Amino acid sequence: MSQSKFSSLPTQMRAIAVTDGKGPASALHLVDSLTPSPGPGEVVVKVAAAGVNRPDILQRLGFYPPPPGAPETLGLEIAGEIAALGEGVTGWRLGDRVAALLGGGGYAEYARVDARHLLPIPEGLGFVAAAALPETLFTVFANVFELGRLTAGETLLVHGATSGIGVAAIQMAKAAGARVIATARGPEKAEQAKAMGADIAIDSRAGDFAPQVIAAGGCDVILDMVGGEMASRGLQTLNPCGRLVFIAFQGGATAEFDISRIMRLGLTISGSTLRPRSADEKARLTRAIAAQIWPWVAEGRVRAIIERTFPLAEAGLAHAALEAGAHLGKIVLEV
Numbered sequence: 628m629s630q631s632k633f634s635s636l637p638t639q640m641r642a643i644a645v646t647d648g649k650g651p652a653s654a655l656h657l658v659d660s661l662t663p664s665p666g667p668g669e670v671v672v673k674v675a676a677a678g679v680n681r682p683d684i685l686q687r688l689g690f691y692p693p694p695p696g697a698p699e700t701l702g703l704e705i706a707g708e709i710a711a712l713g714e715g716v717t718g719w720r721l722g723d724r725v726a727a728l729l730g731g732g733g734y735a736e737y738a739r740v741d742a743r744h745l746l747p748i749p750e751g752l753g754f755v756a757a758a759a760l761p762e763t764l765f766t767v768f769a770n771v772f773e774l775g776r777l778t779a780g781e782t783l784l785v786h787g788a789t790s791g792i793g794v795a796a797i798q799m800a801k802a803a804g805a806r807v808i809a810t811a812r813g814p815e816k817a818e819q820a821k822a823m824g825a826d827i828a829i830d831s832r833a834g835d836f837a838p839q840v841i842a843a844g845g846c847d848v849i850l851d852m853v854g855g856e857m858a859s860r861g862l863q864t865l866n867p868c869g870r871l872v873f874i875a876f877q878g879g880a881t882a883e884f885d886i887s888r889i890m891r892l893g894l895t896i897s898g899s900t901l902r903p904r905s906a907d908e909k910a911r912l913t914r915a916i917a918a919q920i921w922p923w924v925a926e927g928r929v930r931a932i933i934e935r936t937f938p939l940a941e942a943g944l945a946h947a948a949l950e951a952g953a954h955l956g957k958i959v960l961e962v
């Protein structure tokens with residue numbers, strides 16, 4: 628049966644806006660805004676928690692505009708309860724506890740979500756822990772498992788291993804039966820990466836990581852969020868038929884590669900972004916993650932590491948904390 632069902636959605640809600648569209652962390656303010664209502668195939672979620680991600684900072688600075696049709700408000704992932712069901716939504720009920728990947732609009736009391744992008748929160752998992760999962764799980768799944776085709780017995784090399792993405796990559800690769808070599812900047816972060824499950828953790832500030840990876844047998848897939856010089860050196864560590872996958876280029880958008888090595892070893896270089904993908908593609912990813920990755924979440928093999936939470940009104944402080952870079956895992960807003 629398709630019918631529109633609303634609990635008592637208020638007409639006004641509070642959400643975080645960026646003064647003049649872009650600026651420093653202090654430009655984030657709580658404002659009154661219209662509560663969204665669900666279109667056909669959509670739900671409105673009463674947000675309990677929203678994950679904070681590096682792309683939110685890029686958007687705040689004006690470098691990562693929302694894709695067409697997405698809300699201007701920041702926020703790519705949430706957890707909460709379904710507060711309204713749009714026309715034609717089946718399989719979900721008011722009050723269901725859900726986590727979701729969004730095109731934007733998560734830093735708010737209510738968020739509109741394509742019902743095909745919802746994941747049910749497993750029994751015993753809190754909203755904060757659930758809100759910290761979608762962006763990292765989708766990114767790692769799409770890049771390490773789909774583009775990178777990582778399989779059991781292979782080795783993943785992941786840089787930025789104590790980031791939200793890095794921690795998820797370590798856990799998911801280990802859950803899939805792969806070996807993980809992690810790099811992080813500083814001995815303390817390398818130690819944290821080991822504690823997160825990495826088989827080998829290298830302090831990339833202490834010298835070139837490449838000889839250490841090669842001495843440890845090389846790697847089959849690299850998840851690279853750094854680029855630049857680290858990408859050039861990373862390519863040296865790939866075994867035959869290895870795959871280098873970019874998700875960011877924080878250390879430089881250009882890199883030098885030995886083309887003969889790519890040819891001789893049959894290496895693949897690729898990369899992707901998550902946010903601009905179509906709703907249908909995100910629905911496909913959601914189904915695949917629900918089937919392959921979400922059971923690991925229910926079993927506790929993949930779990931968010933929460934550095935700290937902030938109230939929604941303090942989103943600016945949350946951004947400043949992420950920018951300071953001392954965090955392990957995720958920073959989450961409580962709504």
Ligand SMILES: NC(=O)c1ccc[n+]([C@@H]2O[C@H](COP(=O)([O-])OP(=O)(O)OC[C@H]3O[C@@H](n4cnc5c(N)ncnc54)[C@H](OP(=O)(O)O)[C@@H]3O)[C@@H](O)[C@H]2O)c1
Pocket residue numbers: 679680681682762766786787788789790791792793811812813816852853873874875876877878899900901902949952956
């Ligand atoms: N393509 C996609 O679909 C997609 C989706 C989501 C996120 N991302 C990207 O993935 C990255 C991680 O996201 P996140 O939310 O997990 O961010 P995060 O927690 O802020 O982590 C950023 C990480 O990058 C490391 N890093 C930055 N510059 C570096 C450099 N020059 N050399 C080595 N390491 C460097 C940092 O290392 P330190 O801790 O040592 O500072 C940190 O571990 C971001 O770049 C983000 O934009 C891409």
